[in-house]
Structures are given as C-alpha cells and as structure tokens.
Amino acid sequence: MSKIKEFFGIDISKDVFDVVDSSENHHQFKNDLSGFKEFSKFLNENSHCVMEATGSYYQKLATWLFSHSFNVSVVNPLSVKRFIQMRLKTSKTDKLDALMIRMYGESEQPRPWTPPSKLIIEATEIHKLIDLLVRQRAALKNRLHALQAKGITRSPVLTSVRRQIRNLSNEISELELKLEALIKEYEADLLTRLCSIPGIGKRTAIYLIVLTHGFEKFESSRQLISYFGLNPIIRESGSSVRGKSRISKTGNIHIRNLLFMCAFTACEHNKSCQEIFQRIIAKGKSKKLALIAVANKLLKQSLAIAKSGLYYDENYRSVNVNLG
Numbered sequence: 001m002s003k004i005k006e007f008f009g010i011d012i013s014k015d016v017f018d019v020v021d022s023s024e025n026h027h028q029f030k031n032d033l034s035g036f037k038e039f040s041k042f043l044n045e046n047s048h049c050v051m052e053a054t055g056s057y058y059q060k061l062a063t064w065l066f067s068h069s070f071n072v073s074v075v076n077p078l079s080v081k082r083f084i085q086m087r088l089k090t091s092k093t094d095k096l097d098a099l100m101i102r103m104y105g106e107s108e109q110p111r112p113w114t115p116p117s118k119l120i121i122e123a124t125e126i127h128k129l130i131d132l133l134v135r136q137r138a139a140l141k142n143r144l145h146a147l148q149a150k151g152i153t154r155s156p157v158l159t160s161v162r163r164q165i166r167n168l169s170n171e172i173s174e175l176e177l178k179l180e181a182l183i184k185e186y187e188a189d190l191l192t193r194l195c196s197i198p199g200i201g202k203r204t205a206i207y208l209i210v211l212t213h214g215f216e217k218f219e220s221s222r223q224l225i226s227y228f229g230l231n232p233i234i235r236e237s238g239s240s241v242r243g244k245s246r247i248s249k250t251g252n253i254h255i256r257n258l259l260f261m262c263a264f265t266a267c268e269h270n271k272s273c274q275e276i277f278q279r280i281i282a283k284g285k286s287k288k289l290a291l292i293a294v295a296n297k298l299l300k301q302s303l304a305i306a307k308s309g310l311y312y313d314e315n316y317r318s319v320n321v322n323l324g
Contacts, residue, residue: 006046016035048073052076137169179210197301198269228256266297
C-alpha cells in the first residue's frame with residue numbers, strides 16, 4: 001500500500017470549493033462534476049483529501065472522490081474549530097479555512113471515509129423531516145398555549161393552530177411508520193437485539209440505528225456518548241474556579257430526550273442501570289445526574305449489543321483476556 005504523502009484541505013460552499021495543498025498552493029473549483037474532474041488532475045494515489053461534514057455540500061464531492069478511489073476523510077467541524085482555536089487563529093477566509101483543514105489532516109491523520117448505504121441515506125432523510133415536523137409542532141403547541149393563556153377559547157386562529165397540530169401529528173406518525181418499515185427490512189436483527197435491552201424502546205432503537213449508521217461510525221462508548229452530548233463538561237481551575245459539572249448537550253436533542261425517558265424505565269427493569277442509579281443516589285447526588293449516568297449506560301449496552309451480535313443478558317460480564 002502506497003504511503004500517503006500529500007494532504008489537501010478542502011473548504012466547501014454551495015457553488016465552489018477551495019483547496020490548499022501541502023505546498024500551500026490555493027485553488028478554487030466549481031462544486032459540480034466539471035470542478036471535481038478539474039480537481040482530480042492534481043491528485044494521485046498518494047493524495048489524501050480532507051473536508052468538513054458541513055451541511056450537505058460535502059457529500060457529492062466526497063462520494064465522487066471515493067468512487068474514483070481517492071483517499072478522502074470527512075471530519076467533524078467542531079474538531080477543526082478547536083484545532084484552529086488552539087493555534088490562536090482569528091481570521092476567517094475560505095483559503096485560510098482550507099489551509100487549517102489540511103493542517104488538521106496532517107496532524108490528526110483522520111481515518112478514511114466511506115459513503116453511507118442507501119438505507120442510511122433514505123432513513124436519515126426521513127428522520128430529518130420528522131425532526132423538522134416535531135419542532136414545528138412544538139412551536140404551534142406553544143402558540144396554542146399562549147392563546148389559551150389569554151383566555152381565547154374560540155377564534156379562527158385557534159381553530160387553524162389546532163388543525164395544523166393535528167395534521168403535523170398525522171404526518172409524523174406516517175413517517176415514523178415508514179422509517180420503522182425501512183429499518184425492519186434491512187436491520188431487523190439489530191433492531192430486535194437493541195429492543196432486548198430493558199429500557200430501550202422501539203422508537204429509540206430505530207433512531208439509534210439511523211443516527212449511528214448502524215453503529216458503524218463508532219468504535220468506543222466514549223465516542224458514542226460524546227456524539228449524543230451526554231459527556232460531562234467539568235469546569236475546574238486552581239483553587240478559585242469550581243464550576244458546576246454539566247453535559248455538553250452537543251448532537252441531536254431528540255435522541256437525548258428519548259434516552260432520558262428510557263432511563264426512567266431502565267432504573268426499574270435493567271439490573272445494571274438500577275445498580276448505577278442507586279449507587280449515585282446513595283452518594284447524595286441528584287436524581288438528574290443519576291438518570292444521565294443511566295442514559296450513558298444504555299448507550300454503552302447498545303454499542304456492545306450492536307458490535308457483539310448478542311442479545312441482552314443481565315448476567316453477562318465482559319472479560320478482558322490477556323493472551324500474553
């Protein structure tokens with residue numbers, strides 16, 4: 001296998017993408033097939049293209065590069081942002097962004113990207129639409145509450161808001177059924193195994209499969225917990241700064257809320273989760289903190305179930321065997 005020698009940092013926008021190579025040469029191409037072909041003239045088997053997962057603009061280029069056997073990595077924009085902050089860079093241009101992405105690639109050596117399956121693409125689009133409709137329904141419910149708080153019981157606005165909430169609820173239900181049918185067709189075994197975990201319901205299991213690409217995106221529970229924003233953020237410095245610990249709350253708020261609700265059930269029916277909850281409460285910690293720990297445990301169990309191919313077993317204990 002040839003050793004990769006040259007990194008290309010790519011900053012993508014709707015119409016164009018900027019590229020900076022290892023010699024800090026800057027090029028700009030159209031974000032279409034003609035631009036992809038023009039860019040490929042600068043590449044060879046030793047090239048490694050790095051870009052951020054920003055919106056949907058990166059997908060066509062990343063997929064084209066992958067299909068033409070070029071090395072490509074798609075990285076988390078937050079990771080690049082922190083990389084830039086550590087170097088105290090304050091200016092922001094497309095050329096500078098591409099340069100910093102290239103420097104990030106050289107420093108971190110991100111793993112190669114592979115495009116998601118057609119199942120994941122379709123399921124993700126359905127999930128995004130459900131998420132949008134849920135937020136629209138929540139806004140309308142808030143509007144309905146505001147109207148009722150004013151003492152309004154009959155008005156064209158009230159009737160319209162109620163009708164729209166009802167229509168959105170019906171649309172959400174239909175989309176969730178389509179998403180469930182899709183997952184059952186292609187990931188039935190994984191869905192069944194995840195649902196064997198006490199506390200994990202069918203809806204949560206489906207969303208976990210979709211958002212994690214069948215758990216293929218993750219190798220460790222720490223990565224998974226961080227992705228869903230359930231990792232703790234601790235603010236301590238010297239003897240004067242003792243900030244209150246909290247979770248990062250990055251990632252998808254919908255699945256986080258579902259996991260939090262699952263934690264209530266898991267505290268009663270999931271032996272490991274029950275033990276964690278009781279241990280934290282016994283230390284005088286808050287119930288909310290204990291439930292967050294339970295949600296993290298559910299994610300750990302879900303990843304273990306997905307990777308092992310096994311069903312949930314409350315008596316199972318992982319054992320690290322040293323083969324010498």
